[in-house]
Amino acid sequence: MEVEEFLNKYSQGVRDFTGVNLTEANLSGVNLSGANLSQANLSISNLSGANLSQVNLNQAKLNVARLSGANLTQANLSAAILNVANLARADLREADLFQAAMIRTELIRAELSSANLSEANLTGADLGEARLRLANLRGANLSEANLRGTSLTGANLQQANLHGAELSRADLSGTDLRGAELRQANLGMANLTGADLRGANLRWADLSGVNLRWANLSEAKLSGANLSGADLSNANLMNTSLVHTDLSQANLIQVDWIGADLTGANLTGAKLYAVSRFGLKTEGINCEWVDLSPDGDRSQIYRLSAEEARRFFHQTSPTIRIIIDASLDQEANFALAATYYQISQEYPSFIRPASIEVGERRTTLNLRIDSDAQLFINAYLAASPFDNGKKVQENILSILQIVQEESEEYLLLESEKMELEKITNHINQTLKNIKKIKPGKYLSKNISKLDFFKAPTQITLTNSSEQALNVYQDFNFGKRFVVNNIWENLQNRIPDTKLALPPINLIFDFLKNSYL
Incomplete structure (x- = not known):
């Protein structure tokens, strides 16, 4: 059909042009809104600036067509062939491009917000600075595509193939990239805040300087990836593969990465404040120094030898163990749980x-916490429900005060000055925090009437280097069955005095190996 005839029919109200052949036609700037051009052949045609809103181009051929600046809002381009077409600055909002062929198509600065590009083939396409907000790209092939500076906020890229794609400085905040293929992709300086990358393949990808705050990377594969200088604060890296990954100077503050594999990774200069350092695979890790300052401002730099780095990234969690010389009954269990719940509402470190x-004779409580730095204050809180809780708390305060008073005498070597400053700063802060605690306000009703909480106790702290420190043991602990199995007689015969404090050298060794 000739172009003039085609346009005359359209002007007369005809809208169905199924299968029409308009190859190499010049239709620039024309209005074809609402026309049915399904299966039409428009290859090499000029449709730049044309109004094609709500046009049906299902299975149409548009190879090498010029559509720059065209209006294709809500157009149906499902299964259309647009290979090497020019769609620069075209408006494709809410367009349907399901399974469309768009190999090496030019979509620079195109508007594709809320468009459906699921299973589309965009291999090698140029989408530089395009807008794809809330677009559906599930299962799309974007391998080797250019998405530099592209806005993909909230887009669905589940199972998408982005192998080798250029995504530097792209905005991928809140995107769904579950199971996406991103091998060797360049995401340098991209924004992936809050993105869902569970199970994504990012092997050998460039993620230098990327923003991954609050992103979910659990089970993702990042082996060999470059994350130097990346912001991963509060990200989920549980069970993530980070083998030989470059995390130098990355912000990992409050990251959750239990079960992550860091074999051979580079963590020199990483910001690791409030980061759990157990449950990790760290063989062959490279880490010359770390930043443990709360704000990542390098105010607390710690240099590590190879051996210190090995111990720093340990596989055990700090634990408070309380052994009670009585069997726990249901009523006491309920009261204990209620008390610990009240404490957790004010102290998040007590949340587990x-x-x-x-x-039959004893009950053991194990409280696992995320940081060595919380051991003393959590032990102070954990002792609250028990009758000898005040004595436990007095012991803890005495231990901390001894460290304050005798630290300078104990650590005289030049090489230990950093340890001295680290320990004393922590102790001073812990004492300050403890003084604000009012243990009595957390106690469950009737707790003082229950026999379980009157029994003798033993409290031991175990740090992340698996060193134990016994902070309290009731003098009557373990002696309940000594005298004819009569507990009352034993109470009358043996005074309730507290155990002597641990030797100062044991206290300092415990603190030095806690990496506070």
Whole structure:
């Protein structure tokens, strides 16, 4: 059909042009809104600036067509062939491009917000600075595509193939990239805040300087990736593969990465404040120094030898163990849980419930925490429900005060000055925090009437280097069955005095190996 005839029919109200052949036609600037051009052949045609809103181009051929600046809002381009077409600055909002062929198509600065590009083939396409906000690209092939500076906020890229794609400085905040293929992709300086990358393949990808705050990278594969200078604060890296990954000077503040594989990774200069350092695979890790300052401002730099780095990234969690010389009953269990719940509402470091082992004669509470720095204050809180809790707390305060008073005498060597400053700063802050605590306000009703909480206790702290420190043991602990199995007689015969404090050298060794 000739162009003139085609345009005359359209002007007369005809809209169905299924299968029409308009190859090499010049239709620039024309209005074809609402026309049915399904299966039409428009290859090499000029449609630049044309109004094609709500046009049906299902299975149409548009190879090498010029559509720059065209209006294709809500157009149906499903299964259309647009290979090497020019769609620069075209408006494709809410357009349907399901399974469209767009190999090496030019879409520079195109508007594709809320468009459906699921399963589309965009291999080698140029989408530089395009807008794809809330677009559906599930299962799309974007391998080797250019998406530099592209806005993909909230887009669906589940299972998409972005192998070798250029995504530097792209905005991918809030995008769904679950299971996406991103091998060797360049994401340098991209914004991936809050993105969902669970199970994504990012092997050998360039993520230098990328913003991954609050992103979910659990089970993702990042082996060999470059994350130098990246911001991963508060990100989820649980069970993530980071083998030989470059994390030098990356911000990992409050990251959750239990189960991550860091074998051979480079963490020199990483910001690691409030980061759990257990449950990790760290063989062959490279880490010359780390930043443990709360704001990542390098105010607390710690240099590590190879051996110190190995111990720094340990595989055990700090634990508070309380052994009670009585068997736990249901009423006491309820009161204990209620008390610890009240404490956790004010102290987030106490949020994990205690694991409880109940025997015929004794009960063992194990409270696992995320940081060595919280051991003393959490032990102080954990002792609150027990009758000898005040004595436990007095012991803890005495231990901390001894460190304050005798630290300079104990650490005289030049090489230990950094350890001295680290320990004393932590102790001073812990004492300050403890003085604000009012343990009595957390106690569950009737707790003082229950026999379980009157029983003798033993409290031991174990740091992340698996060193133990016994902070309290009741003099009557373990002696309940000594005198004819009569507990009352034993109470009358043995005074309730507290155990002597641990030797100062044991206290300092415990603190030095806690990496506070």
